[in-house]
Amino acid sequence: MEQKERQKREYMLPDMDSTFRVFGAHSRTVDPGWSYPLHKHPLFEINLVLTGTQQFSVERESYTQQAGDLLLFRPGDLHESRVSGEEDMTYYCLHFDVDEPSFRELLCRSPRCFYPSDSELAMAIRPALDKLIGLTVSQEAVLRTEARMHVLSALFELFASLSGILSKLNQDPAGLRNSELASRVAIMLEEAVEEAAAAGLMNDKDTVTSIAAAVGYSTSSVNRLFSRAFGVSPRQYLSTIMLKKAKLLLMDPELTIEEISSRLGYNNIAHFSRQFKRWTGEAPSRFRDRFHD
Structure with a gap:
């Protein structure tokens, strides 16, 4: 006190x-x-x-x-x-x-x-x-x-x-309204990744569909508005967030790659490794070795 x-x-x-x-x-x-x-x-x-x-x-x-x-x-x-x-x-x-x-x-x-x-x-x-x-x-x-x-x-x-x-x-009123919706969707996508990491369950297609329903728009409308605002689709943005989350987890030496794979909702470590290499061009173990020799 x-x-x-x-x-x-x-x-x-x-x-x-x-x-x-x-x-x-x-x-x-x-x-x-x-x-x-x-x-x-x-x-x-x-x-x-x-x-x-x-x-x-x-x-x-x-x-x-x-x-x-x-x-x-x-x-x-x-x-x-x-x-x-x-x-x-x-x-x-x-x-x-x-x-x-x-x-x-x-x-x-x-x-x-x-x-x-x-x-x-x-x-x-x-x-x-x-x-x-x-x-x-x-x-x-x-x-x-x-x-x-x-x-x-x-x-x-x-x-x-x-x-x-x-x-x-960038002061166009219509553009600002659309950007507010896109920003809301972006926040919800980031929250979805955090929740998925905690629960160990992630499905990018279902995630975008459920968020579109939550904001009261069709999935196609959300895809169009989001892409116009951010230059990428919601699913591409979701992949970017997932990659960032994966990198942060890989920098934690206390977590095994198998644990990280499970946290991000992948069925097995091989699936996660293939996806990470598709994103970055290198295997998760190679990325980790650069930080923890």
């Missing part, structure tokens, strides 16, 4: 459990004949022109990028590019993915993908991008732990700037 009386105020950060992936970040200089064919991938992408001119097509919309102009597009967007003009072109490309629901919403509801060099968003994120470009060109991030930490710092700075500007831009 005496301890409580002496404590006048307390401030705490919220608990956070978020992961992200950065893939294929590179700076490249190409000649006037260069082009990249039409393609798509399951990641968000930032493409920034540093010198020269690039002609870019995203979902059949054409954009001309000068130095400082950038494109921000979503998973699954069809895109292609080529050099425009007779000069070499240098660009920086960053692919990334995040599982933070509110940030994914902002990225997926972005009202446009092209941001000129003098736009609020381009100017806000350019300092973080310049840090990443410097680290990419120096190659220090490959060799030194300190440099890798600088990369992480620059990435979080980039994400913070992006979320701040996109929050100001």
Whole structure:
């Protein structure tokens, strides 16, 4: 009681459990004949022109990028590019993915993908991008732990700037209502994984169907609204949460892989191992060995 009386105020950060992936970040200089064919991938992408001119097509919309102009597009967007003009072109490309629901919403509801060099968003994120470009060109991030930490710092700075500007831009009332429903479904999916881990029972199809019924929408409507908000289907999002949960459990040396498999609702360890390798490209035991040699 005496301890409580002496404590006048307390401030705490919220608990956070978020992961992200950065893939294929590179700076490249190409000649006037260069082009990249039409393609798509399951990641968000930032493409920034540093010198020269690039002609870019995203979902059949054409954009001309000068130095400082950038494109921000979503998973699954069809895109292609080529050099425009007779000069070499240098660009920086960053692919990334995040599982933070509110940030994914902002990225997926972005009202446009092209941001000129003098736009609020381009100017806000350019300092973080310049840090990443410097680290990419120096190659220090490959060799030194300190440099890798600088990369992480620059990435979080980039994400913070992006979320701040996109929050100001994404004010469409209908979009906000739909995002509230998608956010509610995301929370329910996360709760379902936690409950399944406690009970040792998980069925992703039944989970999405029951959540759709609980929020009063058809499964198809929930799939459509959720995919529009987050860029992935509810079942794909559920797999992401399951993977994160599996990684956290594997980092606990007190749990056997068989126990983890059972907690996540798999019928046997072989099924869990196959699924984990499908998600990550490595077996659960290999992942664990990297943390507990």
